[in-house]
Amino acid sequence: MITLQDCRALDTQDPLRKLRGLFALPEGVIYLDGNSLGPLPEATAPRVARAITQEWGEGLIRSWNSAGWFDLPQRLGDKIARLVGAHPGEVVATDSTSINLYKVLSAALSAPQADARRSVIVSERSNFPTDLYIAQSLCKERGCELQLLDDGDADAIAASLDERVAVLMLTHVNYRTGAMHEMAALTAAAHRKGVLAVWDLAHSAGAVPVDLHAADADFAIGCGYKYLNGGPGAPAFVWVHPRHADRFEQPLAGWWSHAAPFDFAPGYRPAAGISRYLCGTQPILSMAALECGLDTVLAAGPLGGMTALRRKSLALTDLFMELVESRCAGHRLALVTPRQHDHRGSQVCFTRTASDGESGAYAIVQALIARGVIGDYRAGNARASHAQDGLGHARGLPDILRFGFTPLYIGFEDVWHAVEQLRQVLESGEWRRPEFNQKHAVT
Ligand SMILES: Cc1ncc(COP(=O)(O)O)c(C=O)c1O
Structure with a gap:
């Protein structure tokens, strides 16, 4: 004993x-x-205090350029990428997990393969409720159907995929049980049936090794305030495989997702790559806190x-x-x-x-x-x-x-x-x- x-x-x-x-x-x-x-x-309070007193207090609006505020979603995204098997430039830190899920699910449903026959999102009854609620609301909007499976059995999930299914939406590590799916095997099963795989990494990023590229996943989202220690309500993140990033537009196309936001053009032109998954102005103080949280996980790198x-x-x-x-x-x-x-x-x-x-x-x-x-x-x-x-x-x-x-x-x-x-x-x-x-x- x-x-x-x-x-x-x-x-x-x-x-x-x-x-x-x-x-x-x-x-x-x-x-x-x-x-x-x-x-x-330990680093968060002094960092946020500096962002408030120096960058905001003294730098004022100049800090969008001089303190690098404008690029924070991409810069933090690159740090997150190192934890989830993504490449630099493929992740942005932004918005909440729920909002990012809405963006990627909408994008995935616009995929060319989501033809008239493909109007089903498959997920699990035991998935985190926000994921199911977002999928339900999207289904209402798009006239598609959410099909929920009873348990986390990989064979049952694979067997449920057919030519009616557009998206397989799974949470990698279940919030209640802690059970973890095999991301690569399930993504491969989805692809064999022409289905796109969306992964929620809320309980995975910073907690378990994740390799989005090795798994050949299509879309991923995740949370900044759990294992990434970003603070209450910290910005979340979104990753889109580069083969898809420029193919789809997401529906919350605010000015930060525009190719040239400071042109103030009346017409929308999406930014290249993952930046088109941004929406509006980012919460800079929360971003500063999130960076400190990310650095605690990255500090394990040399160890x-x-x-x-x-x-x-x-x-x-x-x-x-x-x-x-x-x-x-x-x-x-x-x-x-x-x-x-x-x-x-x-x-x-x-x-x-x-x-x-x-x-x-x-x-x-x-x-x-x-x-x-x-x-x-x-x-x-x-x-x-x-x-x-x-x-x-x-x-x-x-x-x-x-x-x-x-x-x-x-x-x-x-x-x-x-x-x-x-x-x-x-x-x-x-x-x-x-x-x-x-x-x-x-x-
Ligand atoms: C799997 C999963 N997805 C999403 C969320 C939360 O999303 P949001 O940050 O939008 O509240 C949680 C929160 O616990 C979660 O466990």
Whole structure:
């Protein structure tokens, strides 16, 4: 059985350990929610302060040129490209993941192969709701159909693709279970049927190695505020394979996507390449913060980059699974995340089954947070009022306790203490106290 001393020894040998110093984490907190909102990098506050006082305060409008504000979407995009297997000039940091999904899905639906027979978007019922909502609204607009599959089985996904399907829209790492799709195999299956593949990398960028070119993906979008540590509501990103970038126009063609925005021409002419996926003026202060977040992930480069981060992420998550299953045995926790390394991302989720039907998952997470271990909870929908919505969203998904592991700042001893706190919460039954059962707006 692994001991606290074993965990400390693993930390001593960890080459990534010093990267924790890049973050301003509060004392006494073990942060297992970087998959939802990455923590504050040390560099962010001074950088944003400089952007405010010098670039904005003194530079004023001159800073669009002198401080490089105008090129930030492309410059940050090049940094993101290094984390997702894209080339320089192929990614822009901009807008939100939801908005970027609208742009790429619309573009993909305009593809020449999306002829009259191809009017279906295939996705999964378990995909993140914003992806499904965006696809639904687009389908309403375009008169196409969203077809949702029940589980994440790759063969079932491949089998659903036929000559009616225009786009396969998948999230690489599932937000609830942490299950990871094989991007290259599914993209190849899509291409064999003449279908374009759109990938949501919200839980992948900065968390697992991604190689968009090796996978031959068509479009990808992702989030800046999770594993990229860009801050609350940070700009997201969008990538389009260069074979498509100049072929399609996206529908939110604002002036920043114009070939020459400062010509102020009345007629629209799209910029070349990925810049046409911009829309309007960018949030420069948020971009400045995002750059600091990206730099924390890129700081792992000389220490082995995403390969080293992945190695440690798998070691941390293996350890967490093993410790929860051994030290919290008897508390009816069941692992939801696949055990197999190449089938999961950087988070671990459990359900709790209880005889009275109340999982207690929310309250257990609240009690853990009160003890300084911050994870989160995602509601199931077995009893939800929307159980019978039009898309049949509810198929008895369980409540889950969700824990994200970011190897930049989480160590093996942290894992030990987190599990020990979980064990105490479960043993003591303190999570049953009313204050831990009161739901807040954001869970
Ligand atoms: C898979 C996935 N896509 C998209 C989003 C969020 O999109 P947005 O940044 O537009 O809110 C999330 C947020 O958790 C997510 O998990």
